[in-house]
Amino acid sequence: xxxxxxxxxxxxxxxxxxxxxxxxxxxxxxxxxxxxxxxxxxxxxxxxxxxxxxxxxxxxxxxxxxxxxxxxxxxxxxxxxxxxxxxxxxxxxxxxxxxxxxxxxxxxxxxxxxxxxxxxxxxxxxxxxxxxxxxxxxxxxxxxxxxxxxxxxxxxxxxxxxxxxxxxxxxxxxxxxxxxxxxxxxxxxxxxxxxxxxxxxxxxxxxxxxxxxxxxxxxxxxxxxxxxxxxxxxxxxxxxxxxxxxxxxxxx
Numbered sequence: 229x230x231x232x233x234x235x236x237x238x239x240x241x242x243x244x245x246x247x248x249x250x251x252x253x254x255x256x257x258x259x260x261x262x263x264x265x266x267x268x269x270x271x272x273x274x275x276x277x278x279x280x281x282x283x284x285x286x287x288x289x290x291x292x293x294x295x296x297x298x299x300x301x302x303x304x305x306x307x308x309x310x311x312x313x314x315x316x317x318x319x320x321x322x323x324x325x326x327x328x329x330x331x332x333x334x335x336x337x338x339x340x341x342x343x344x345x346x347x348x349x350x351x352x353x354x355x356x357x358x359x360x361x362x363x364x365x366x367x368x369x370x371x372x373x374x375x376x377x378x379x380x381x382x383x384x385x386x387x388x389x390x391x392x393x394x395x396x397x398x399x400x401x402x403x404x405x406x407x408x409x410x411x412x413x414x415x416x417x418x419x420x421x422x423x424x425x426x427x428x429x430x431x432x433x434x435x436x437x438x439x440x441x442x443x444x445x446x447x448x449x450x451x452x453x454x455x456x457x458x459x460x461x462x463x464x465x466x467x468x469x470x471x472x473x474x475x476x477x478x479x480x
Contacts, residue, residue, distance in 0.1 A: 237269040241437045248280075249287030249442030250449035251468060252387055253294070253410060258284060259384035260475050262438070271431055277323060277382060278424040279431045283438025285421050287446035288413045294450025295407025305397060305408050307365070311373035312415040319380020320420035324427055335382055340473035343388055347466045368397040372412075379413070380420035385473065386413060410450070 244265040248258030259280060266276035292299065372393040379386040387409050394405040394412075424430055 234269075238437070240265050240269055241434050242441050245283060245287070245438035245441030246445040248284050248438075249290065249445035252284060252287050252413070252442075253291030253446045253449040258287070258442075259382065259386075260473075263384070266434065269434075271434065274323065275429050275431060278427075278429045279435050280438070281383065281417055282421045282424060282430050283435045284442050285414065285417050286439040287442030288410050288417060290443040290446030290448075291410035291450040292407065292414060294447050295410060298404050298407040299411055302399070302404055302408055305394065305399060305412075307369065308372045308393065308397065308412060309415060311369050312376045312412050313419050315373040315376025316380040316416035316419040317423060319377040319383075319416075320423035321380075322377070323381045323420075324423070324429070335378075335384055336473045336477040340470055343385075343466050343468075343470050343473065347463075364396060364398070368393050371396055376416045379416040380423075383417065386416065388468075390416075407450075410446075 244262035248262035251258035251261060262284065263276060263280050266280055267273060271279060372390070375386060375389040375393055378389065390409045390412050391402070391405050394408055399405045399408060
């Protein structure tokens with residue numbers, strides 16, 4: 229099937245990559261913008277989901293590259309790689325094996341709920357032990373594993389959920405956490421993308437257009453957002469989370 233024969237469809241996919249790449253770098257939730265567009269151009273839901281995952285992967289790479297100086301200064305978060313990889317693989321398997329309606333039904337409430345947690349993050353941190361204790365580390369690893377499963381399956385709002393995991397781990401600076409978030413999303417989405425590619429469910433012309441456009445917008449958004457004060461960034465994250473959750477409730 230030729231999904232990009234219509235110039236309007238080509239423009240729509242290009243815009244989807246640009247918007248979602250920027251949105252994922254800033255806070256997450258880009259999938260809620262791009263996934264409905266891919267369905268609109270005629271791609272079946274499950275294939276659109278897999279193609280969207282591959283197409284937006286480079287946007288996270290661009291976002292992580294723009295935060296590379298902050299990422300180099302961070303330590304301790306590398307413990308989250310293992311649950312990120314394993315959870316991402318499990319989520320991708322669920323997408324291919326289970327009906328697509330299950331996670332889609334709860335996704336809006338996960339995004340809205342996690343946005344509320346980001347808003348309450350300063351209050352939450354008052355009651356978290358410093359430095360992170362054993363139970364706190366276990367909570368962060370468990371949360372990341374569950375988030376990664378969701379990310380491999382669908383993943384709209386996954387950036388906000390990853391921020392919660394990093395907050396539990398003790399990454400207090402939201403700008404630092406935002407940079408690490410992009411890197412961890414690469415791991416989650418990367419392993420899921422590999423599974424989808426091997427399974428042969430990717431519409432490559434669409435994925436390539438999104439790879440290029442999301443890389444550009446992801447890098448640009450990362451450079452821009454680092455100039456914003458942490459409190460402003462926090463409320464931008466909250467606004468994106470609530471907005472994306474509402475869009476997901478309304479449906480494509």
